[in-house]
Amino acid sequence: MDELRVTELAFNILMRASKGPARLDDVAREMGVEPSSLMRTVMELSSRGLLEVDKAVESTYELTxxxxxxxxxxxxxxxxxxxxxxxxxxxxxxxxxxxxxxxxxxxxxxxxxxxxxxxxxxxxxxxxxxxxxxxxxxxxxxxxxxxxxxxxxxxxxxxxxxxxRGLVRRRERSVITIKPTSMLTELLGSGAIKPARLVTALTSELIRSGEWRRVELKEFDPSVPTPILLPIGRHFYGEFIDFLKEIYESMGFQETYGPYVELELWNFDALFQAQDHPAREIHDTFFVDAPRGHGVPEDLLKKVAAVHEDGGGTGSLGWRYKWSAEKALSLVLRSQATAVSVRSLASRGDGEYRSFTIDRVFRPELLDAKHSMEFHQADGIMVGRGLTFKHLLGFHEEFARRLGMRKVMFRPSYFPFTSPSAEIYMLHGELGWIEVGGTGVFRPEVLAPLGIRESRVLAFGMGVDRLAMVVMGINDIRDLMSANVEELQRNRDRLVRALRAMA
Known part of the structure; x- marks a missing residue:
């Protein structure tokens, strides 16, 4: 039988495999090298019929x-x-x-x-x-x-x-096992396999000295997988947000923006949230230690005070307390994106238009798998004279369809600034019904101080982070902002699959 020369590295791998099936990471550990440094040689030996290579996925669990x-x-x-x-x-x-x-x-x-x-x-x-x-x-x-x-x-x-509970996460990793083939057993039994020095280039010196007869010339094998170089691209979560923006814009909405540091007036008071509402306590809001805001028209402050104290002629009784302009002009980190929508109403007034925002909001949450002190919300309004609550429900059904969800369901709910109000649920193919946000018709107590008398305003808000986790099958909110390259690529692949399913 002809002699078969292989590199010293390949010879050592073959000798280890001849003892029986072995995991590649165990072989690498015995040789004192990284498993990745053996992969090319293993694949070459497999293509020559000397090794069987089995690949499997192993789940491990680690503490967060x-x-x-x-x-x-x-x-x-x-x-x-x-x-x-x-x-x-x-x-x-x-x-x-x-x-x-x-x-x-x-x-x-x-x-x-x-x-x-x-x-x-x-x-x-x-x-x-x-x-x-x-x-x-x-x-x-x-x-x-x-x-x-x-x-x-x-x-x-x-x-x-x-x-x-976000205390444990599952990790999946590829496990490669090498096994000897019958050809390898036969060649080793006859002593036909010999180790040789690997040479990647045939030089004139090797030819003159005759050394070429005693070395192994490395062959070029185009079938061996090469390392994957990931191109530079946008963060997968940024792409998901852009996808949502495209849906809103295709439905006639115009994107609007607002500041992160906001007046309590726009974050709470203009939305008819009482100044003693639990959401305005320190455990639910980041307060900014800075001079109070200014530039708010005195007339607007008086109108907001009136609806809070006695309804301001809207037919409401208000909250029946002494409203404080000083508190309303205090600064907070925006805790809800609805502040952007109410600013839009104040600047545009009556008419027919649609606007939305997708941006960060901030709350003093304890960081875990489901909560973060900084997250994204989508908020939007539809303004017009002939709008009804049924129009709002129809909008959400169409939005769910474009998002690739099967069905949408509404459950009556309560929010201080809308009536009627509902929670929004969408049917996910694997997870079933999931809550994604809230919706309703802005109350007169919100619209009257802003000078909106003739139009009705339909409003909605959704947690974008939660929606992204559901669509892409992510269990930990922290993974949305991961800097791990492998995690980024895995989540990008999830997004591609999700978008294809929605198409």
Missing amino acids: EEGRRYLSIGSPEARLVKLLAACRCSPRPDEVAGRAREVGVELLEGEVGIAISNAARLGLIEVINGRVTLRGGSGGDPVRAALESVARGAVVDDLPQLIR
């Missing part, structure tokens, strides 16, 4: 940043139980974070609601007359125990719940 935090200090519900046992008290929910600081338990404002909900579900606490009361012993911390198991590489029964 939030999961590592829970592993370190315990779950919120366990920390709540620890707090109640230490202080021997029954605080109100809004007192829990303060009591936790007093006894040295780390429990943030944004975790209190999660802690109370989960602890009550587990029967560890109960809320009596608005106070959180400990029912029994601690019962350990099953969440922390499960996270410890996951960190060790074990698969636990609570894995789906841990993933939903």
